Amino acid sequence: MNILEVKNLTKQFGGLTATSNINMNVEKNSITAVIGPNGAGKTTFFNMITAVYKPTAGDILLNGKSLVGLKPHQVSHYGITRTFQNIRLFNDMTVLENVMVGMHQNLKAHWVGTLLQLPHIRKMEEKAKVEAYDILKYVGLEDYVNENAGNLAYGAQRRLEIGRAMAAKPKVLLLDEPAAGMNPKETERLTNLIYDLRSKLDVTIILIEHDMKLVMKISDFIYVLDHGELIASGKPDEIRNNKRVIEAYLGKGAIANG
């Protein structure tokens, strides 16, 4: 069953076409990778799904419902959450608070109730804290609960971003270069985390990534973009041997290594 369908998605910035006519079907509970050289339009594609940009043409359907024209926070309420290529944490808030912000759409707390200190709101806050702590334990940050997010090491910040996105309990999780700047050991840890996420949280994952070893290992399906166009799609093995992909992106060495 397809959870996310993208139809003829096009984005133009003035005269520049960032993406044109992209079609994509993402199966529920799968891991899909979007790869391509820099400037291929991968992040633009993510930005359109999360409503940061409005597409010039085309449609995005989540479980058959169109997301085009919604505000970014509404898309999040529909069940799509993301991480960012250049990490965007709430740097002056604690690690725990960062995760709690991720939970916001599941917390029903009117500010009037907060002021009156209604018991159910206090209980909910306490429960949210424990849940946030569980998530931090899951991504391996339980020792930094009270630390400011901006003080964390790079790899830890990436994991916190994933933790924050998890807290929103999304149906579709978009990861924008989650392994960028990580060392091999950290990448391996991340790979396991992504695997685990899918099985545990019943979430569909779409990721942009340049680390081909990671992509080939975890993806069920791969889409390749170049100059804003979809040049290939298929299972990892098909992509690895696709002539156009090798020409545009992978390079001849990839065949030897793969």
Added chain:
Amino acid sequence: MSALFEKLTQSKKNQIILFIAYVFLTGAGLFLLPDSTIAFLLLLFSILILYYLNFNLRAKWVTGIVILAAIVPFIASHSDSYQTYMEVGTLVGIYCAMALGLNIVVGFAGLLDLGFIAFFAVGAYSYAIFASGQASKFMPFGHYPLPGGTFWIFIIVGACVAAIFGILLGIPVLRVRGDYLAIVTLGFGEIIRILLNNMDHPINITNGSMGIASITPPNFFGISIGSSSQFYYIAFGIFLVVIYVVRKLENSKLGRSWKAVRDNEIAAQAMGIPLVKTKLAAFAIGASFSGMMGVVFAAKQMFVDATSFTYLESTMVLVMVILGGMGSVPGVILGAAVVIILRTQVLTNISNWLSSMSTDYGISIPPALSPEKMQLLIFGLLLIIFALYRTQGLIPHKNRKVDVELLKKESEKAALAREKATSGGTES
């Protein structure tokens, strides 16, 4: 010396004894010395000391409230300048509440507002117009001035009107950020001031530059409230409410949303935080504190005109927030107290002392150099010094820390409960 001090202050018992001794000494000073401004300030300073003691939170609150609501007014009432002291206390209360309101906008939500005094003006005028004969000049029905008992309702009305103006300001400025936001809010502040100054024609609503005089003083069960010592309690009461609201909101869902928007708008939206609603809430709630205190200000002065709400006043409130520490509630309160006391007490006293020097010893200081006239220079220098050496303010903001051990325990308990539930489910 410092080692001795450390030893003395280590145990809780010693701390309590020293604190009581301090309050007693400064109180006695205020009681015995004539014109004892310094003793009065030192007595107020005890609140700051209290903040740094190792008591539990509730004990601190109770002690602080007792000192401010009973000890300070009681001792000051035996002094010649009782009303002056209480006037300073009232002003500190008024500006503290305003600074806490601006702190929500600037410190929590990260929206620089240079026209904050406009909300204070709106609150002040909303009481002034209806509690004087002014309303009868344009209202077709009703008898004006309204009786002093309506003051208490007008505190709420002032808050609501200011909140509405906060939203009115918020809607157009949501599209701009940073420097542009600062300029638009500055313009808004000036627009409100100029409107108030000119709304005497074609319909006379604000009486223009003449201002509105003879505002009915508040009435509390038949007692007419006119003196500073009485307004002190009103300001103090509202101030306590404001602190309560701010502290509860700061660590709530809304408070976290504000901080998230401040730290990263795009990420906040991606996490499902509605930008417009969150920012408008900050503007509205911040403005409402200011509006409430505006009503108190109008009733206290019994006269309002547009000159009380200049751009300079907006800057002063902003200085309080920056000096104290953006986003830090105790810091902002301290900042407001420091600025007000500097303005009303320290600078005037130094000026008086300098002028007495010139008469006693023949040292003449040109009046243009008197500290009272150099307020702007002094506050400007203060800001520069803080920007260079203490960017975080007097009491820097700290995020509330959670008890990790407790969380760990709770988390284990919850895991156990889940396990039980699933295993129970399979058995049955």
